[in-house]
Amino acid sequence: MGAYAQTAQTTDAARKPANVVVLATGGTIAGAGASASNSATYQAAKVPVDKLIAGLPELTSVANVRGEQVFQIASESFTNANLLQLGKRVAELAASNDVDGIVITHGTDTLEETAYFLNLTVHSEKPVVVVGSMRPGTALSADGALNLVNAVTVAGDPTARGQGVLAVMNDEIHSGRDVTKAVNIRTDAFRSPWGPLGMVVEGKSYWFRAPVKRHTVNSEFDITQISELPRVDIAYGYGNVSDVAYKAFADAGAKALIHAGTGNGSVAADVVPGLRALREKGLFIIRSSRVNQGGFVLRNAEQPDDKYDWVVAHDLNPQKARILAMLALTKTQDTRELQRIFWEY
Numbered sequence: 001m002g003a004y005a006q007t008a009q010t011t012d013a014a015r016k017p018a019n020v021v022v023l024a025t026g027g028t029i030a031g032a033g034a035s036a037s038n039s040a041t042y043q044a045a046k047v048p049v050d051k052l053i054a055g056l057p058e059l060t061s062v063a064n065v066r067g068e069q070v071f072q073i074a075s076e077s078f079t080n081a082n083l084l085q086l087g088k089r090v091a092e093l094a095a096s097n098d099v100d101g102i103v104i105t106h107g108t109d110t111l112e113e114t115a116y117f118l119n120l121t122v123h124s125e126k127p128v129v130v131v132g133s134m135r136p137g138t139a140l141s142a143d144g145a146l147n148l149v150n151a152v153t154v155a156g157d158p159t160a161r162g163q164g165v166l167a168v169m170n171d172e173i174h175s176g177r178d179v180t181k182a183v184n185i186r187t188d189a190f191r192s193p194w195g196p197l198g199m200v201v202e203g204k205s206y207w208f209r210a211p212v213k214r215h216t217v218n219s220e221f222d223i224t225q226i227s228e229l230p231r232v233d234i235a236y237g238y239g240n241v242s243d244v245a246y247k248a249f250a251d252a253g254a255k256a257l258i259h260a261g262t263g264n265g266s267v268a269a270d271v272v273p274g275l276r277a278l279r280e281k282g283l284f285i286i287r288s289s290r291v292n293q294g295g296f297v298l299r300n301a302e303q304p305d306d307k308y309d310w311v312v313a314h315d316l317n318p319q320k321a322r323i324l325a326m327l328a329l330t331k332t333q334d335t336r337e338l339q340r341i342f343w344e345y
């Protein structure tokens with residue numbers, strides 16, 4: 001091996017091409033606009049997976065790729081049923097000996113929720129990579145083609161094994177746990193508050209850090225054992241807020257409420273009595289923060305969580321906290337256990 005080789009791994013040339021399955025769900029990466037100048041005006045979820053793959057001959061030199069069309073929807077419309085169906089198919093494929101990695105093409109709006117859900121429930125070391133695009137393939141400087149080639153590159157790369165579910169966007173490799181859509185009009189839309197795990201450059205993955213929170217094979221949640229998810233809703237904190245939304249969600253059958261609080265997950269004085277009453281009725285109250293680049297909610301900071309028997313979401317944003325709360329409630333109805341789960345995942 002050359003004196004300047006970066007790692008002790010087999011060089012790419014010596015490794016047989018990986019078998020990668022692309023599961024397509026829709027989104028902008030499958031979108032189409034009327035003209036090349038339409039980067040924001042287009043229809044998502046139009047192009048079928050076989051056309052996406054056929055449109056990228058570069059993929060043949062990256063891996064043996066085959067596609068499956070699981071859904072063809074814009075991801076803002078994802079339901080819990082979609083999450084469960086997709087998760088079960090990913091687990092099935094990951095358990096297959098002739099699959100080395102899995103890519104999921106997905107809308108960017110809820111990509112972070114699906115990536116975290118899979119990170120928590122798919123018991124496999126194989127790379128699972130979620131990918132989307134901010135512009136349709138019909139637009140000038142469309143980002144979907146390179147994003148998809150990069151996602152397949154990572155899904156077929158043995159160094160991506162055991163890193164949890166990943167999201168590959170804009171040349172960056174993010175943890176499915178941390179990644180969030182921070183911008184909605186640029187191709188550098190996805191951020192991880194504590195930084196990406198690595199980069200993909202000219203067909204090679206470069207890693208700089210590894211996830212430390214529990215995931216995939218080290219998770220107590222197993223998609224093959226989950227048939228339904230409890231209702232968990234999110235209510236925003238803001239000036240002049242009241243407890244009306246929280247009560248409405250409770251009346252609709254929510255088992256837990258994620259409070260997307262201001263700053264440190266703070267709760268307005270006018271809302272505290274209503275939330276305490278809902279806790280008394282058996283709903284779980286989980287404090288997250290609405291800040292969008294790294295919230296950090298700690299117990300008994302600004303709210304007496306021990307006294308109120310509330311849970312804190314730590315650094316999980318509200319939409320991620322909802323995913324974990326749904327899974328946690330399939331396992332426990334105990335606040336201390338819920339809090340343990342939020343510290344560990």
Ligand code: DAS
Nearest residue numbers: 027028074075107108109
């Ligand atoms: N509507 C968006 C979605 O499907 C389009 C996109 O950005 O992918 O998430």
